[in-house]
Structures are given as C-alpha cells and as structure tokens.
Amino acid sequence: MGREVVRALARDDGLRVVGAVDPHGLGADAGVLAGLDPLGVTVSGDLEEVLRETKPEVMVDFTSPTVVASNARTAIRAGVHPVIGTTGMSNEDLADLRRLCAETGVGGFVAPNFAVGAVLMMKFAEMAAKFMPAVEIIELHHDQKADAPSGTAIKTAEMISNARGEYRQPSVTKVLKLDGVRGGNYDGGIRIHSVRLPGLVAHQEVIFGGLGQTLSIRHDSISRESFMPGVLLAVRRVIGLREMVVGLENLIFE
Numbered sequence: 001m002g003r004e005v006v007r008a009l010a011r012d013d014g015l016r017v018v019g020a021v022d023p024h025g026l027g028a029d030a031g032v033l034a035g036l037d038p039l040g041v042t043v044s045g046d047l048e049e050v051l052r053e054t055k056p057e058v059m060v061d062f063t064s065p066t067v068v069a070s071n072a073r074t075a076i077r078a079g080v081h082p083v084i085g086t087t088g089m090s091n092e093d094l095a096d097l098r099r100l101c102a103e104t105g106v107g108g109f110v111a112p113n114f115a116v117g118a119v120l121m122m123k124f125a126e127m128a129a130k131f132m133p134a135v136e137i138i139e140l141h142h143d144q145k146a147d148a149p150s151g152t153a154i155k156t157a158e159m160i161s162n163a164r165g166e167y168r169q170p171s172v173t174k175v176l177k178l179d180g181v182r183g184g185n186y187d188g189g190i191r192i193h194s195v196r197l198p199g200l201v202a203h204q205e206v207i208f209g210g211l212g213q214t215l216s217i218r219h220d221s222i223s224r225e226s227f228m229p230g231v232l233l234a235v236r237r238v239i240g241l242r243e244m245v246v247g248l249e250n251l252i253f254e
C-alpha cells in the first residue's frame with residue numbers, strides 16, 4: 001500500500017510527497033521503490049525526524065496494527081493530520097486518538113476501506129439488514145494479510161448489528177467437526193469467515209437469508225488502485241478537519 005500511495009500522490013498535480021517512513025528500503029528513493037522516476041525523497045526509519053524536518057501537512061499511514069496508533073499520536077502532536085488506512089486498531093486506541101484530535105484541534109481521518117464500492121457494499125448491507133436480519137459475511141484477501149477478520153468485515157458487522165437492533169441470530173449447528181468451521185462470531189451471532197489465498201486482492205460477500213430466498217451483496221477490489229481515489233480525497237479533506245472522522249462515507253455522502 002505504501003508504494004501504491006506514493007504512486008498516487010506523485011501523479012497528483014496538487015500534492016507532493018515530502019517524506020517516506022518504512023523499516024525496509026532505508027536510504028532508497030521512495031519514487032524508485034514505487035516504480036517511478038526518483039522523487040528526491042529518501043526512505044527513513046524515524047517518523048519523528050521526518051515530520052520535524054519535512055513539516056508535512058498530512059501523514060498517510062498504511063502500516064501495521066501494532067504501530068498505527070503510536071504513529072498517529074506522533075503526527076497529531078507534531079500538528080500533522082493523519083490519514084489512516086491501517087486496520088486492526090483497538091477501540092481504546094481509537095478513542096484516545098479522538099481525544100487527542102479534539103484537544104489539539106488537529107483533525108484526523110480513519111477508514112477501514114477507501115474503495116467507494118466497498119463503502120456502498122457496507123451501506124447496502126446496512127439497508128438490507130433491516131428487512132433480512134439473518135446474515136453471514138465472507139471476506140477474501142491475499143495471503144499476505146496480517147489481520148483477520150478484515151477491518152471492512154468488522155465494520156460491516158457493526159453496521160448490520162446496529163441496523164437490525166435486538167435480533168439475535170439462532171445457532172442450531174452444535175456438532176462442529178473442525179475448529180472454527182462456523183467462522184468468527186461477531187456480537188449478536190454474525191458469523192465472519194476469512195479466506196486467505198494467493199491471487200486474491202480484497203473481496204467481501206455479505207449473504208442474507210430469508211424465507212425461500214437469499215440476497216448476496218459482493219464487492220471486489222481487483223487492484224489496489226481501487227483505494228487511491230479515496231485516499232487522495234481524504235488527504236485533501238483532512239486538512240480542514242478539527243476532529244477525528246471515521247469512515248469514507250462521511251466524506252462522500254455529505
């Protein structure tokens with residue numbers, strides 16, 4: 001994602017990459033690593049130093065659940081607006097970042113999925129849940145993905161759970177011949193199944209069941225370019241935010 005973001009930012013006339021941080025590729029040119037001509041931006045391992053020396057307006061974070069919150073705190077304290085795509089951040093860390101944004105007036109933005117089709121898939125699933133509350137989610141990703149279930153699947157389950165209210169999905173299958181065969185159990189009985197295979201990018205199917213019928217809502221990111229318009233929109237808009245905003249729907253459905 002880092003390379004994809006560098007490519008998207010470098011190709012945008014109104015935006016400029018001024019720094020790049022990653023434990024790998026130290027000393028290399030970020031443009032060259034992203035398959036472009038040199039950008040004159042050297043990859044560093046020290047976020048604080050990069051923020052201090054390059055004074056960016058925005059920091060885009062696609063890293064890992066273990067470091068994302070501390071990166072965001074570092075950025076906000078330096079007056080830099082974070083745009084966060086990394087999934088797997090705890091609710092406590094998110095609440096803490098909200099507090100820090102509110103205290104400092106430095107707005108930030110987090111989205112579990114920057115693809116507009118995925119945002120629509122989640123919205124449609126939320127709408128369907130009011131009428132067809134029995135549902136399971138299958139998310140499918142490339143085999144290098146560090147976390148499961150995906151942030152998108154968790155967000156979808158949360159939206160469905162809120163939309164269908166008190167409904168509790170019955171579970172009559174008691175004889176489980178393999179561990180985990182019924183998937184992970186999100187609050188209220190929404191089962192999430194995570195598939196990891198080479199060849200996949202990022203996909204999700206939400207299957208609703210009703211009397212004599214099913215409804216499947218599916219989104220496929222067939223390339224990581226799918227996330228870039230959302231990332232660029234967030235980079236432009238986060239500068240005007242004074243709080244932490246969560247979800248691309250808040251930028252595109254206003």
Ligand SMILES: NC(=O)C1=CN([C@@H]2O[C@H](COP(=O)(O)OP(=O)(O)OC[C@H]3O[C@@H](n4cnc5c(N)ncnc54)[C@H](OP(=O)(O)O)[C@@H]3O)[C@@H](O)[C@H]2O)C=CC1
Nearest residue numbers: 001002021022023062063067085086087111112113114227
């Ligand atoms: N919101 C969205 O639309 C999308 C979100 N994602 C999410 O983005 C995240 C990254 O995905 P992806 O690019 O595939 O993952 P990768 O593991 O390929 O890349 C993450 C990179 O960040 C590096 N890293 C680790 N710690 C730091 C740090 N402190 N500072 C800077 N870089 C660091 C990692 O190094 P190392 O390998 O040494 O840990 C690695 O090179 C995941 O959480 C994924 O779920 C992905 C696609 C879309």
Ligand SMILES: O=C(O)C1=N[C@H](C(=O)O)C[C@H](O)C1
Nearest residue numbers: 087112113145150151152202
């Ligand atoms: O790791 C990925 O690839 C993706 N992660 C995000 C998630 O966990 O939902 C978004 C998208 O699914 C791609």
